[in-house]
Amino acid sequence: MHPLPVVVAALLLGHACYTDLRWRKVRNGAVVAACVFGVVLGVMGGWPGVLHTALGLAAGGTWWIAVALCGFGSGDAKLAMAVGALLGPVPALAGPAVGCVLCALAILPWAAVRRSLGRPWRGEEIPLAPWIAAGVVLASMWH
Numbered sequence: 001m002h003p004l005p006v007v008v009a010a011l012l013l014g015h016a017c018y019t020d021l022r023w024r025k026v027r028n029g030a031v032v033a034a035c036v037f038g039v040v041l042g043v044m045g046g047w048p049g050v051l052h053t054a055l056g057l058a059a060g061g062t063w064w065i066a067v068a069l070c071g072f073g074s075g076d077a078k079l080a081m082a083v084g085a086l087l088g089p090v091p092a093l094a095g096p097a098v099g100c101v102l103c104a105l106a107i108l109p110w111a112a113v114r115r116s117l118g119r120p121w122r123g124e125e126i127p128l129a130p131w132i133a134a135g136v137v138l139a140s141m142w143h
Contacts, residue, residue, distance in 0.1 A: 005086040006140075008037055012086070013133040016079050020129035026075030031082045038085025056084030060092035076128045083136055090143040091136050096128075099135030103128060 012034040016026045035057070042053025060081030066072035076096065084092030103126060111121040 005038060005041055008034060009083060009086040012082055013136060016129040017133050020127040024125055024127055026079050026129055031078045034082040035085045052088050053085050055089040056092050057081055059089035060084030063096055073128060076132060079129060079132060091139045094139035095136030096132045098138050099131035102134055103131040
């Protein structure tokens with residue numbers, strides 16, 4: 001794999017982590033720019049590149065089901081699509097999935113402690129971009 005999409009994905013994930021932690025939003029401008037960049041790189045790679053990018057976008061797009069069913073943020077789904085456009089289908093599918101598992105492993109003990117203190121967790125928003133970024137790194141290392 002060429003290092004350029006990896007660098008762009010790292011910059012995108014870093015930016016998404018910052019904005020999600022700071023404002024609880026993944027900014028559309030960065031995500032759309034990364035998607036366009038991934039598509040351009042895919043087209044430059046010929047048919048194999050186009051196929052890789054299209055599969056990545058489609059794999060990332062499956063996270064819209066999570067938006068509809070369980071409150072996964074739309075910014076997080078767009079982030080998965082951008083990761084797919086840049087890195088392909090495996091990081092786009094496995095990255096957010098691994099990130100959600102990591103998030104659950106961190107949140108469940110925290111929620112249990114809060115409950116034992118008489119202050120139950122009330123479903124506050126959880127910034128998922130840092131967890132998705134960690135999942136993408138782990139999925140990319142595995143792949």
